[in-house]
Amino acid sequence: MKDLVERLYPICRSITGDGVRQTLAIIGEHLPLRVHEVPTGTQVLDWTVPREWNIRDAWIKDAAGRKVVDFQELNLHVVGYSVPVSGTFTLEELRPRLHALPGAVPYRTSYYAETWGFCLTQETLDGLAEGPYEVLVDSTLEAGHLTYGEHVVPGRGEEEVLISCHVCHPSLANDNLAGIAVAVELARWLAGRGELRHTYRFVFAPGTIGAITWLARNRDRVAAVRHGLTLACAGDPGPLTYKRSRRGDAEIDRAAAHVVGDRVLDFTPYGYDERQYCSPGFDLPVGSLTRTPYAGYPEYHTSGDNPGFVTEAAMADTLHALQRVVEILEGNRTYLNLSPYGEPHLGRRGLYGSLGGRSDTQETQLAMLWVLNLSDGEHSLLDIAERAQLPFTTVAEAAAALHEAGLVKERA
Amino acid sequence: MKDLVERLYPICRSITGDGVRQTLAIIGEHLPLRVHEVPTGTQVLDWTVPREWNIRDAWIKDAAGRKVVDFQELNLHVVGYSVPVSGTFTLEELRPRLHALPGAVPYRTSYYAETWGFCLTQETLDGLAEGPYEVLVDSTLEAGHLTYGEHVVPGRGEEEVLISCHVCHPSLANDNLAGIAVAVELARWLAGRGELRHTYRFVFAPGTIGAITWLARNRDRVAAVRHGLTLACAGDPGPLTYKRSRRGDAEIDRAAAHVVGDRVLDFTPYGYDERQYCSPGFDLPVGSLTRTPYAGYPEYHTSGDNPGFVTEAAMADTLHALQRVVEILEGNRTYLNLSPYGEPHLGRRGLYGSLGGRSDTQETQLAMLWVLNLSDGEHSLLDIAERAQLPFTTVAEAAAALHEAGLVKERA
Amino acid sequence: MKDLVERLYPICRSITGDGVRQTLAIIGEHLPLRVHEVPTGTQVLDWTVPREWNIRDAWIKDAAGRKVVDFQELNLHVVGYSVPVSGTFTLEELRPRLHALPGAVPYRTSYYAETWGFCLTQETLDGLAEGPYEVLVDSTLEAGHLTYGEHVVPGRGEEEVLISCHVCHPSLANDNLAGIAVAVELARWLAGRGELRHTYRFVFAPGTIGAITWLARNRDRVAAVRHGLTLACAGDPGPLTYKRSRRGDAEIDRAAAHVVGDRVLDFTPYGYDERQYCSPGFDLPVGSLTRTPYAGYPEYHTSGDNPGFVTEAAMADTLHALQRVVEILEGNRTYLNLSPYGEPHLGRRGLYGSLGGRSDTQETQLAMLWVLNLSDGEHSLLDIAERAQLPFTTVAEAAAALHEAGLVKERA
The missing domain is CATH 3.50.30.90 (Domain of unknown function DUF2172)
Structure with a gap:
């Protein structure tokens, strides 16, 4: 990822022009990218594509x-x-x-x-x-064009996850070449992950006017966006920070909070293109993942934000967090306990340690009890993980074991 | 205000009698006051006007x-x-x-x-x-009368704001000559403020039996009371304190909390005449504004509560807070963003600094973004100010600028 | 209580067998106990009674x-x-x-x-x-039987309070001979308390399989359970702890929290037989009262949990807390203020100190004002005690005085 940041760094990008085209061409070397050219003067929502x-x-x-x-x-x-x-x-x-x-x-x-x-x-x-x-x-x-690119990783359903990166900044590494580099790796990982429940749409567009242009040209697609993130400042040494969508309690908000932990900020109508996605007419469930947030570091929007400011380790950490978020979005389901009266006899089904009296019950067994107790049709696995204060993967694995044993079924 | 406190101080007031009449006469030198005399033996709610x-x-x-x-x-x-x-x-x-x-x-x-x-x-x-x-x-x-006074500052609508001061205490300065003095100044300020949305009704009445008498004689007017405050202990050196109405989340509760900040107490059925206004049959949105609250200072209900205990500066601070509360009650509206898809192009309308990339965005511009983002018909300007953690006036000014530019309209 | 613990201590209990029978026989010396014998092989919910x-x-x-x-x-x-x-x-x-x-x-x-x-x-x-x-x-x-015992203290209504103690542990004193001893004393106290609103059902059964057996054989009775507790670890030197039912806001949860204070834990599907009572099919309002909670002390499930670990004082404290919980369950009512416009004139009815101006109003008088203010049909006495931060008994006494004076009536 650091190599890609360094390669993109010298290019003079802006909200239009050849710098964006060169950037998209380089991204296109890693991902199939559909590049859109929108003529100057095109009306996009309340705006006009500039010269x-x-x-x-x-x-x-x-x-x-x-x-x-x-x-x-x-x-x-x-x-x-x-x-x-x-x-x-x-x-x-x-x-x-x-x-x-x-x-x-x-x-x-x-x-x-x-x-x-x-x-x-x-x-x-x-x-x-x-x-x-x-x-x-x-x-x-x-007169010319505004240029943006889209990459789609198809899933089996219509529901989409939107990952949006701004590509309009010139020689600034963390903001947002790191975000671009992490998005590229995430897309590649998704392609190799196996069947996906959601379609993942990556939008590489200039900030503000680019997101507005994408929204204006995709008004019929917007309803399919179930979850989304703007991805920026993905490579600085600070810890990960998640900024909630305008809704505040969308599934992406809860999934990202589960992964990021304490560093979760409320929505504000300032920052990156979540401003546009979360405008009240669209109100999409789109939050923002960064490391140090928008304008929160001294190097922000200065020559100090150069490739020396971002590290491979930080970008890998951001990528890993995104993968965990994806696993929650892909794996979150609501089950029904088919044996809801009393606990089912787990031991008989080989799901429970046979020697009683010990207090060091395994986390997995505890997760099974939580899944059984809360699978009344009202609680998703993410609800359960939050309530149980257990990692989502532990809860999802417990649910899979219970499903295998015929003790739960997916809610219709 | 201090002069008025000193002039009223020597009078021997009680819940009836000439002390109250003299007090109302002096208030009447500053404000047109309608004085009511209610005969001994009159049944008022569960009570009887005493001798x-x-x-x-x-x-x-x-x-x-x-x-x-x-x-x-x-x-x-x-x-x-x-x-x-x-x-x-x-x-x-x-x-x-x-x-x-x-x-x-x-x-x-x-x-x-x-x-x-x-x-x-x-x-x-x-x-x-x-x-x-x-x-x-x-x-x-x-046999005689119970005496109370009313002063009304008319507004253009039927909805009323009730300001209630008890006038039954003899030589006690903070409790409640200071409250009376501040109420008089507030009434004078309202008279000069220009057109008012609400009618402001000032009730100067003896504690408990006076408020009960007013309620008994105004049962058909009570429905018009949209917001209200009892005003007491308005001149001591302590910081302002707001005690919520029984409802707890009335607009007056939120407006006063916005002004007073941290020192907000929950309703209790003890204290000043909010006890009567907030009895469950009426349940009016009436809170209580004081400096140090009821019974909270050693001088309370002793000869230590003399004019030396209250200061002009403290009363001016109380008055200023009341003026800010009034501005919220007068100015709080709910707008609809007329350009809700994406942000409208503020720069084109001269509402946005033209030089981008800077992180020191002005508070006013941030307030505009908040108003646009939350003006979906569900959020008042006070909601927005609370959510944005911005002063109400900043948010109201931003809304006015957006209204002028045709970007928002008031919700019907 | 300590004597009973010491007498029961040497017996070798398990989930079935003569140890349980001897234990129930000794309990039966103190309380009329109905002993149930359920044959090996009986299907109980998802389980089978073992050999x-x-x-x-x-x-x-x-x-x-x-x-x-x-x-x-x-x-x-x-x-x-x-x-x-x-x-x-x-x-x-x-x-x-x-x-x-x-x-x-x-x-x-x-x-x-x-x-x-x-x-x-x-x-x-x-x-x-x-x-x-x-x-x-x-x-x-x-092949043999699973044995459990029931003791019922009848009340005037159909609604039941369930107190459940596990009786399957061999020589462990705190877990759960102390719970058994406190339950026995509670049952004796209830018998002498006078008319009860609820029927109190004590279940002495082996952990897990015993509770499951009771539930399987009482499915039509389960609907009558309005409140319940598992009682365990009732004699160790730690402070009382209450663990909420799955519902989290059941009346028993609030009553127990009112008594226990700060040491209240959220429900988890692990611990004592609340696991079974709170399984999602039943979802009974059953919490768990302990001193140091499940697995929370080093002596837990070891030979260190012997009679020297439990004290009469700790068991008496647990008993006292249970009595206070019972008083809340028995005494919690919702009243209607019959004089809801303004405060009624308490002084005239001898319910209010006659000398005004003092700030040291008695807690009882404050409780009367709270009851009057909140008795709008929406707030029970427990709601009022919580909101007023007053002891339930003070609030209940105030309500009784107001009821006597004809100022409130019980909500139909």
């Missing part, structure tokens, strides 16, 4: 002709969607267009207000003389 | 003719509703009629059991010789 | 003919339900059949898998030479 932005070069040269700020060195140096410019400016004239942070180059964009600007460290800014400076932004902002 | 009590003088003189306890010095010295007496008693005979506290004169009454008595400090009591003592209570307890 | 087990003697003799393990010394030395054996074994051969704990003889059984074995301290085990050893288990495992 396409591409950039070849940009710099600020000092009086000596030295590049003091250079897009080729780091694409964060240019404000995203900067319009073309070529001219000479004093530092005083430039100042309102220069965005700086101590020790780091900030990431700034201006998609919907035509402007241009540069980003640099505070130290570079402080070192600049009064000028004049020669400035170039060699960009185009023209 | 009217008035007192001219009272003292205990020692053998040397020196007044050792003197009503003219402090009206708390006489047990409220003491019947007339004139005679000579030994200390031994007086003792059961003397109520004392170390360092303070307690406040005692006996409205419904005919008796007489005096209150004094423990130190005075301890210094008394065996007597004999000459004793006078020059009072009358005769 | 009856009796044992006369058992030992392990070393080469010198010395008994190194002797059933006559302590019946825990033999694994319960051990089949007959007579032969010579090396230590190596014996080892899988020997169960040991440091410093204590463990309690082990094997009801449903035919085997035999011995229990001993780790110290004894460590001191054993290689053998050979002569081994005797002089037991019988033959």
Whole structure:
């Protein structure tokens, strides 16, 4: 996964343009990807697909002709969607267009207000003389397309799980190349896992306008989305965090909380594209899985979020958590105890240790008792795992053993 | 407000009598007040309006003719509703009629059991010789009236907000001259505030029997009371405390909790006249706002509760909290997001900062996102403020901006 | 109670056999007891009544003919339900059949898998030479009966309270001779208490199979069980603990929590016979009262659980708690305030202290106000006691006084 992050890192992505196309092409080397091109001017919900932005070069040269700020060195140096410019400016004239942070180059964009600007460290800014400076932004902002990709892992049912990753950020590793890399591995793992109950749909789209475009073009598909996640900031050293969907108690909320444990946040209408999926008209059961959450680390949206900030171990941990969430979504069922009066005699069926009197009853046997006790048609296996404070897999295995023994049946 | 407290302080109030009339007359100098006189013997709910009590003088003189306890010095010295007496008693005979506290004169009454008595400090009591003592209570307890006052600030609708202050305590400043003074200022502020959605009704009545009399005479008006507060102990140095109505989750409970913060107590059927308003037959949404709550400070119901115990700053703080509660009651509405599929494009409407990538989104913009996300017809602005943990005014301002932009409409 | 524990202690009980019969016979000396004998092979719910087990003697003799393990010394030395054996074994051969704990003889059984074995301290085990050893288990495992007893304290209604004690453990004092002794005293106290609203049914039965047998033979009676408790571990020095029924909010759960206070555990389908009573088909409102809960003390299921481990004081405390629970179940009613508009005038009816102004209102008067305020037909006295945070008895006394005064009536 780290290799993929490093390969994608230098590309200058934005909400439109060739950077997104290159990114999707590379993802497509790992996964069959259907790429969609939506023309500038297309109405999508309350929005309009903007003009396409591409950039070849940009710099600020000092009086000596030295590049003091250079897009080729780091694409964060240019404000995203900067319009073309070529001219000479004093530092005083430039100042309102220069965005700086101590020790780091900030990431700034201006998609919907035509402007241009540069980003640099505070130290570079402080070192600049009064000028004049020669400035170039060699960009185009023209009718074109918005590009996004979809990958589908088919299941046996119509119900879908949506995994959505934003692909619009330029050289930022954790946000969201790590999310992309983990999603790619998750898709590959799903393909090899065996029959799936749900269809898994991966959407790789620019943030906000991309999710809005996907929603606008898939309004009839939205009803099939039973569970979903936006996946971002998947590789930083912080622990996993789950942010609930707007519903707050959707099955994905409970499945993710079961896996993530304590670090669960309530929904807020700010953050990643769960904002769009959870808008009140759609209100989809889509939460957000991150490690350190949105804007919660100092490197966030700065040049500090580079490949050195993300680790293979952190991405593997995120992937593992997603696999556990998938296992819950796939395995969660509601059973009916077919022998609900008293406990059935488990020992006779070889499901119970034969030597009594001991207090160290195995977790599996306890799980069986919980499944029997709560399988009244009102409690799913996840309900039972939560109530019993046992791992879902332990409960699911107990249910499978009871099913095998004919003691429970799946609720119709 | 402090001036009003000081002016009202020397008057000897009780649940009936000229002290209440003088008090209402002084309030009437600040507010148009409708004064009601209800004859002795009138049946009010389960009670009967008692005889009217008035007192001219009272003292205990020692053998040397020196007044050792003197009503003219402090009206708390006489047990409220003491019947007339004139005679000579030994200390031994007086003792059961003397109520004392170390360092303070307690406040005692006996409205419904005919008796007489005096209150004094423990130190005075301890210094008394065996007597004999000459004793006078020059009072009358005769057919008359119970007196209460009402002030109404009319709003455009039928729905009412009830503010109730007890006016039966003699020389006690915080309990409840401070409440009266703050209520007077609130009424004046409401008069100047501009159009009101609710009608505000201020009831200045004796505790218990006064509230019961008001309820008995306004049974057809009670249904119009949408929100209410008893206001007492409004000037002591303690922090504000809100005690919930019997319902516990009425809008007034939530509005007051939003303003007061942590110091919110559950309803108990003891305290001020919320006891009557929240009796199960009425069950009105009436809570109680105080600073230090009922019986919660050492000066409570003693001579220590004098004008030196209350401050203008504390009363101003109480008034400010009431104004904020009013703003919530006036401004709380439920909106419908007219663009509920995805976020509407706020930037295009000038409602969103144009430079993206920054994490220091303004509170106002966050409030707009919350209003849009939760305006599905099920959430009021107060619901949203609670959920978003934002000040109500911020949320209300955001809603106003969205309303102006045509993005939300008020729910019918 | 301690005497009864000591008398029952030496008897070798199991889930069937003469040990249970002797135990029930001794209980029958204190209480009229109906003893049921259910034949081996009887189908009871999902189970079959097993063969009856009796044992006369058992030992392990070393080469010198010395008994190194002797059933006559302590019946825990033999694994319960051990089949007959007579032969010579090396230590190596014996080892899988020997169960040991440091410093204590463990309690082990094997009801449903035919085997035999011995229990001993780790110290004894460590001191054993290689053998050979002569081994005797002089037991019988033959068609016979399962035995259980019932005692009923009749009440005036059909509704029943079930108190269930397991009687299958051999020489273990706290688990459950203390429970049996406390149940016996509770039954005697109930007999002398005066008219009862509920019928109280005491079931003394072997664990699991006994409760299952009772349930199988009383399926038409089960609907009458309104409240119930399993009673175990009633004499150890730990504080009382209540484990909720499967329902979690049954009246017994709330009554017991009111008495026990903080130490309340959620239901789990493990522990004593609440497992059977709370199986989903029955789902009876049966919780479990213990001191230190199931398996929660080091002496649990070892020779350390001997009469020295239980005290008369602890059993008296358990009994007292049960009496308080009974008083709640007997006394809990829902009243209607007949004067619900405003507070009724309590003083006029002699129900209220006449001297006002004091803040030290008696708890009883506060309880009256609570009963009046919440007696709207929706709140029982237990609801009121919980909400008011007052003892149930105080609330019940207040309700009785109000009832006497004609201010409340019982809800139909």
